[in-house]
Amino acid sequence: MLFNSLHFVAFFLIVTPLYFILPHKFRWVLLLIASCYFYMTFIPIYILILVFTIIVDYFAGILIEKSEGRERKLYLTISLVANIGVLAFFKYFNFLNENLTLLMSEIGLRNAIPYLSIVLPVGLSFHTFQAMSYTIEVYRGNQAAERHFGIYSLYVMFYPQLVAGPIERPQNLLHQFYEKHPLTYENFSAGFKMILWGFFQKLVVADRLSIFVSAVYQNPGAYSSSMLLVAILFFAFQIYADFAGYSNIALGTARIMGYKLMTNFNTPFFATSVTEYWRRWHISLNTWFNDYLFTPIMVANRDWGKVAVIFALMITFGLSGLWHGAGWTYIMYGLLHGVAVSYEFLTKKFRKKLSKAMPTTLYNGLSMLIVFTYVCLTWVFFRAQTWHDAITVYKGLFAFKGSFFVFDNNLGVILYSLAGIGILLAHDVSAHLNHGKSYFFHHKSAAVRMATYCFILVTIVLIGVFDGGQFIYFKF
Amino acid sequence: MAADHKLILKRFAILIVCMFLLDWGIGAVLKHFYFTKKSGADYRTNYVINSVKSDVLIFGSSKAVYHYDAKIICDSLKLSVYNAGRDLSYIYYHYALLESALRRYTPKLVVLDTRANEFFQFRFNEDRDRLNVLLPFYDSHPELQPIIQLRGEYEKYKLLSKMYPYNSLVLNELVELLPLERYKKDDSQNGYIAKYGSWKKPKEDYTVRDAVDTTAAGYYKKFVELCKAKNVPLVVVYSPIYQNINPAANRNVQYVMQLCEKNNVPVWNYLTDSTFNNPAYYFDALHLNRQGSALYSSIIGGKLKQYLNNK
DSSP, X not given: OOTTSHHHHHHHXXXXXXXXXXXXXXXXXXXXXXXXXXXXXXXXXXXXXXHHHHHHHHHHHHHHHHOOHHHHHHHHHHHHHXXXXXXIIIIIHHHHHHHHHHHHHHTTOOOOOOOOOOOOOTTHHHHHHHHHHHHHHHHHTSSOOOOOHHHHHHXXXXXXXXXXXXXXXHHHHGGGGTSOOOOOHHHHHHHHHHHHHHHIIIIIIIHHHHHHHHHHHHSGGGSOHXXXXXXXXXXXXXXXXXXXXXXXXXXXXXXXXXXXXXOOOSOGGGOSSHHHHHHHSSHHHHHHHIIIIIHHHHHHTGGGTHHHHHHHHHHHHHHHHHHHOSXXXXXXXXXXXXXXXXXXXXXXXXXXXXXXHSOHHHHHHXXXXXXXXXXXXXXXXXXXXXXXXXXXXXHHHHTTOSOSOOOTTTHHHHHHHHHHHHHHHHHHHHHHHTTTOOTTTTOSOHHHHHHHHHHHHHHHHHHOOTTOOOOGGGGO | OHHHHHHHHHHHHHHHHHHHHHHHXXXXXXXXXXXXXXXXXXXXXXXXXXXXXXXXXXXXXXXXXXXXXXXXXXXHHTSOEEEOOOTTOOHHHHHHHHHHHHHHOOOSXXXXXXXXXXXXXXXXXXXXXXXXXXXXXXXXXXXXXXXXXXXXXXXXXXTTSSSGGGTTTXXXXXXXXXXXXXXXXXXXXXXXXXXXXXXXXXXXXXXXXXXXXXXXXXXXXXXXXXXXXXXXXXXXXXXXXXXXXXXXXXXXXXXXXXXXXXXXXXXXXXXXXXXXXOGGGEEETTEEOHHHHHHHHHHHHHHHHHHHHHO
């Protein structure tokens, strides 16, 4: 079930009132049934994967808590192997097999391992990472093992964030299932605003931009440099609006029921460094990698000094790229960010001096522009279907070939796209300047707020794309 | 708590009322502009559905729009001709327009320009999505409703909104407000639009997949059968392309050939016609330019005349 479907609207309009009608002690049952239904609308049989990891992690958590020493580590390892094993089998098997075939053919051998013909379970990378964060936190002693099997299942399966995050931590989410959440105006209003803005991001910006971007990336060799540039810029806004839109709808849906999920995006295009960009983009994933991968690697190799940081950064960003997809283009995307963050780490003092020598506004403005440009260029590897396509885009972009712009058939798409981006930026600028709260959505006048809601709704109906596909991050 | 509930209900009720009024008001304004415009593809769609009375109607996608010069064909046949083709339209659209037109009158001849990949299987039903151009007619033309509902199972609920039919058309409506004369009159010649410039690239192989989308094929069959049921002579034409294609090995083409043979409908195949094996006649690999379409229209006009005389 896609958030951007009337199916979900109907689902939401049934589940949410029922949630408030039911006594508190039965609410977890409703949410769990609703979450199962939500997940099973994709490929029903894949619920068994969730059941498997839930059972393993539930008992692993209890056993970790009860045991000591090497035994604790053993149970943690079992949990991690089960989760990573499921992920590796469904997501990375064919990628590994393909590379093994290439490697063996180089030395004249034939790989007889057959390829799997299976559809990747929706949101697999998200819920396995969330499940792993639970057992790791129990192991570290930051979280008590959850004894209530239903509540633990709900922690993994809570439908607003089941298929595309945010990747929650047990400390933030588990206790909320025990708390009573009455219907309050504050929660309803905050949740409604997030959902409304999420739909705007998805339908007006992301799906509109995808029309142009998909056409260009389908056959990048056929487009002029200027068209490729527009496609690259548009994709940055498309993926931001797509994923932030999903996150906003997820956060808003949960918030109306009283649950506060972690913020996943914080105006990332206003970052003045790539390091800061990663603190603002897909925050739940990046803090996950920071807590469970980067920091442990860095600490384990702390004797190496600065090299340990660079080493940890490259491993973390490489795996972060691989997390997004089983392909070398994704790994390259991650590594390019690893290189940028490493560069920033090594030039920290120099950049600080430079910032003092220049007016703050100019320095920040230039930094934002450089970061945005770099991020846009790295997205090419993320979006291109193959390594060859990515190189074609780069070559075409810097060859300065073709006419400046072909307006035939594109003018409408471009104008609608620019209208969406304009509103998106206006919202983000006001949020950036106002501690994360956009000027119009949080205006003190109820009339202005109401006018804003109406404007957004009218824009969605008039220029939203209602035939758009699923969210990009669903496939991860 | 109760105060919170009241406040939520109050604010929500205000929002619903505001949106209802806005939807109704903006929808009415857009409807006015849509149905009074005098140029563009939307105008021509409206004209075919509500007004056309021409003796000969030509249906098809962009190939129809750019290939069939209605004036040249009209001069050959001495009959009125209207080119009802539309860029980026598919068989569902052609069938919808034919059904609406046939409810009003019976033309003397229908020509259906067919693409070599007429029943192409789109991954995300892009062909059915393109039926959005028919949404403004949903309320006033019940015969179009089943076709429009091919867009999705929830389409009828979306169409409760008065603004929704003009989704993605609002830019076209705003253009109407501009004081530009070119937007105040029809930019086509009875539906035909000339393309200028000539194709410079070498002839390539036709590589589009030819798997048959059964729903699209079903509507093609309905198109043929509707003409037959209304006793309207139908001619199916494959107009030229500047690509190497083998129609005999194309499943789409073979399906059409068999269907037409069964229904005694002539199929004229110009996909490999040597007359048009010249890039100077083309604007791009799939579309004839002004020069090419003039030659093609005169050939088709002559052949149609012969066909009608023999009927």
